[in-house]
Amino acid sequence: MGSLSNDSKTENGTVLGNIKDVAVIGAGISGVVSAAHLLRAGFNVTVFERTGVVGGVWDYEPQADRAPPFPNVRPPSPNWSEVEKEGLSSDEVELIHAPPNPCYAGLKNNIPTPVMRSSLLRWPEGSEDFVDQKVVNTYINDIARIHKVNDHVQFHTRVENVSKPEGDSKWTVETRTFTRTDSGHTLTKKTWKFDAVVVASGHYHTPFVPDIPGLAAWKQRFPDRITHSKQYRTPAPFANQTVLIIGAGVSAVDIANETAALGAKIIQSRRVSKYDVLGPRLPKDVTRVPLVAQFIIDENSEDAKTQPLKPGRAIPGKAILEDGQVIQGIDRVVIATGYITTYPFLGDLEQPSLPWQDADDKVLITSDGYITHNLHKDVFYIPDPSLAFIGVSHYVSTFSLFDFQAQVAAKVFAGHAKLPPQSAMKQDHKERKARFQPDDKFHSMFAVEDAYIEEVLGWVNGDAAKACQDPLPGLDEEWHAGYKLFKERLKSSRGP
Secondary structure, three states: OOOOOOEEEEOOEEEEOOOOEEEEEOOOHHHHHHHHHHHHOOOEEEEEOOOOOOOHHHOOOOOOOOOOOOOEOOOOOOOHHHHHOOOOOHHHHHHHHOOOOOOOOOOEOOOOOOOOOOOOOOOOOOOOOOOEHHHHHHHHHHHHHHOOOHHHEEOOEEEEEEEOOOOOOOEEEEEEEEEEEOOEEEEEEEEEEEOEEEEOOOOOOEEOEOOOOOHHHHHHHOHHHEEEHHHOOOOHHHOOOEEEEEOOOHHHHHHHHHHHOOOOEEEEEOOOOOOOOOHHHOOOOOEEEOOEEEEEEOOOOHHHHOOOOOOOOOOOEEEEEOOOOEEEOOOEEEEOOOEEOOOHHHHHHEOOOOOHHHOOOOOOEOOOOOOEOOEEOOOEEOOOOOEEEOOOOEOOOOHHHHHHHHHHHHHHHOOOOOEOOHHHHHHHHHHHHHHOOOOOOOOEOOOOHHHHHHHHHHHHHHHHHHOOOOOOOOOOHHHHHHHHHHHHHHHHHHOO
16 A cells, blocks of 8 residues: 555645546445535546446345354455356356345334435425335435435446555556346456545445354354345244344334334344444344354254255254343344444455554454544545545434535545644544543444544534635534434433
8 A cells, every 4th residue: 555645744634636537346325425526616527336236235136245254253265256156157157247235115214304314415394203214215316316425436337456556646446347138147357547436435345244153054054044134125034933032122122113014033143232223123022142252053953954944843942041041932032233344445445353452553453343443533634635435424313414525525635624633533443442442332423423423523614724725514403403303312212
């Protein structure tokens, strides 16, 4: 990774300059708003999207992704050549090239629409607080259409490497494009050069599967009965069955509600934490239990010798919980434990075997698969801020915050706002890590993103005023009122 070469450094800070051509990786909400704000600021923008549509995780496909490895606890090494294996059909290659996202048919937003919106477009008049994925997907596509983002998207194009060789002033981006032909398909490689890169690829691609003793054996023996929530599409296969859901996030709650409505008996196994705020949204008859410590197969059962299990027969075995409880009669297990943050195209900036505590001042991803290291304000890569990330922050108003971060990136890339000196950014990051508790979420802005927005707004607009540039408006009064109400609801749902 080369050093900064297209900026000016002063004792007062770093001003990016000479940026004209910008790559945006991903055409979900983060990529769309990033591209739109960069285009409005006059940059030449190219968006790379490995599927054929705009919308990201809000685009529903009936086709589910392939099952992840069991377990899957750290960022995997990329295997770009897998698409070149002999004997693969075009459908199989496309599935590997652009795996389906985790959107399920019944997905709705869990942040109210007044608090979850882009500055680029208001929700349609009369929109409810919570709408289904079709409405959200249409909203993202409308932003892309109105702001001419679609004209700048390279669809079916996967980014496989992003690097800046030592001494080079530009980023090298290597891609591969999938194209169907009359005789099958082609895979076309291409190399591009950019002054800046915005990573907006999201973090819902690589499922996290915990290493619970016996879970891999259950998956191997009864593969159709053990799934990650990324593969969930509709509740129909779970009707009238006993379902063990591991996890306490949004997908766990949604799957519990959808399947319970079809007569499923739900057992939710989860770790109690301050982020476990969705309990009141669970079905009334759900059984909440501690984490599973071990899965055991009953080898003496006749069902254990049947492949696959006969319909209507429970998995022959038991789950032992951390408190010693035993659960039997489980028909299905859903692993809803979230995702691994990984940017496989960033080469050695991703170190899957390195503990997060050992991260140096250059690495981005370590073995924890959650923290994106060395970012200033969760956006700018400190060693070279012409590499920016939109969408890293967690427990936020998503569309609103990512839209705001995209505006900030555009201001900094245009030189209207300068970053602190690199030494100051490093020190700020070091102090943030010193405050970090292992049981916490490093990128969480749980109920504090309004303070983050005001802090960043003060910095950017202070610089913009000095440069005689238009200020960023920030979030409007409607958002602040809605966010205040949202925080009060969160507080009441958590109790004292």
